[in-house]
Amino acid sequence: MKLLKEMRHAPLFFLLFVLLMPESGTAQMSAAQNTAARPFRLVVIGSSTAVGAGAKPVSNAWVNRYERYLKSVYPANQVINLAKRGHTSFHLLPNGYAPPDGRPKPDTLRNISRALVLQPDAILVTLPSNDVASGNKIEEVLANFDMLAKTARECGVDLWFSTTQPRNFSPEKIKMQCMLRDSILQRFPDRSVNFWSGLTTSQGKLREQFNAGDGIHVNNDGHRVLYESMRASKLSEHILAPQREFFRTDKVWAQAIPLNLHGIHPPPPKPRSIPPRTGTLLLRVDKPLDGAYVEIFNAAGKLVRKGTYNLPAVLKTDFGPRGVYRIRIKGTSAVYTQKWIKPE
Numbered sequence: 001m002k003l004l005k006e007m008r009h010a011p012l013f014f015l016l017f018v019l020l021m022p023e024s025g026t027a028q029m030s031a032a033q034n035t036a037a038r039p040f041r042l043v044v045i046g047s048s049t050a051v052g053a054g055a056k057p058v059s060n061a062w063v064n065r066y067e068r069y070l071k072s073v074y075p076a077n078q079v080i081n082l083a084k085r086g087h088t089s090f091h092l093l094p095n096g097y098a099p100p101d102g103r104p105k106p107d108t109l110r111n112i113s114r115a116l117v118l119q120p121d122a123i124l125v126t127l128p129s130n131d132v133a134s135g136n137k138i139e140e141v142l143a144n145f146d147m148l149a150k151t152a153r154e155c156g157v158d159l160w161f162s163t164t165q166p167r168n169f170s171p172e173k174i175k176m177q178c179m180l181r182d183s184i185l186q187r188f189p190d191r192s193v194n195f196w197s198g199l200t201t202s203q204g205k206l207r208e209q210f211n212a213g214d215g216i217h218v219n220n221d222g223h224r225v226l227y228e229s230m231r232a233s234k235l236s237e238h239i240l241a242p243q244r245e246f247f248r249t250d251k252v253w254a255q256a257i258p259l260n261l262h263g264i265h266p267p268p269p270k271p272r273s274i275p276p277r278t279g280t281l282l283l284r285v286d287k288p289l290d291g292a293y294v295e296i297f298n299a300a301g302k303l304v305r306k307g308t309y310n311l312p313a314v315l316k317t318d319f320g321p322r323g324v325y326r327i328r329i330k331g332t333s334a335v336y337t338q339k340w341i342k343p344e
Contacts, residue, residue: 039076040239043115046126050083054212055223062226082110088130089144109288122158128165132176162193166200168215174204193233198225284312293330
């Protein structure tokens with residue numbers, strides 16, 4: 001789909017992704033209940049490793065690899081990455097939280113509150129080492145994690161945590177890293193992903209073969225290990241088991257997605273139809289953007305929706321019937337237009 005860009009002043013570099021998603025905020029139905037598998041939306045909040053630090057090119061970062069994997073199972077699956085370099089657990093706390101003296105305020109563009117606005121099926125918190133590096137106490141970090149879990153639970157969204165990762169710290173800080181790792185695994189046994197195993201030396205430091213050169217971040221091989229940990233996690237099964245079950249007997253998808261996730265002998269029965277659903281529109285840019293002015297026009301050129309949004313944002317698609325629409329996003333120095341076809 002061609003993206004048209006009208007430049008105003010200096011260029012503003014961002015991409016527009018427009019995707020149809022169901023309005024329901026619940027996770028996939030069980031294999032016994034579903035008549036059609038539905039897309040899954042995962043939001044990642046965290047720090048530099050999730051951003052892709054150490055990966056060259058950034059497409060090798062574990063988050064990007066994992067999104068490609070999820071899309072290969074079901075192309076409409078989404079991973080929205082809100083991670084930012086330097087973030088700690090304090091940055092991810094909900095809007096309105098007043099931190100103690102010397103601790104940062106929540107980042108309202110990339111915290112749990114922003115993640116929940118995007119109507120995810122699950123959120124992954126991944127903070128490899130910045131809390132310990134910043135001098136935050138173990139008790140503070142765990143209290144922050146509990147607050148994040150409570151906030152997500154009150155909204156009916158599954159929250160997952162990755163463990164800490166090895167870093168070339170002093171022995172004292174390595175001990176703190178291990179304590180946090182163990183606490184995450186014990187506190188969230190069914191909602192955690194182990195990012196420690198496979199990367200560490202016997203002293204708790206980062207193995208040289210995975211070191212990106214700073215003793216902090218992992219290289220491409222390290223990102224591969226993290227990606228494989230995600231694939232092997234209970235989170236992946238939570239996301240993909242219903243979809244695999246559906247596609248196992250769906251001839252259309254089985255032929256369109258050659259991933260060897262299942263054998264098809266003999267050919268599957270006639271595929272079930274996917275019922276139409278009222279949807280939502282996800283407007284996403286390459287990084288969070290405040291104050292984007294959005295206009296949506298129908299095929300006749302009539303303005304059917306307008307407003308100022310903090311991107312990424314989710315809009316209801318109740319502004320008109322099926323057909324072709326044009327979406328225009330105005331940033332501070334550029335205007336982007338995108339054609340979108342509403343199927344129902």
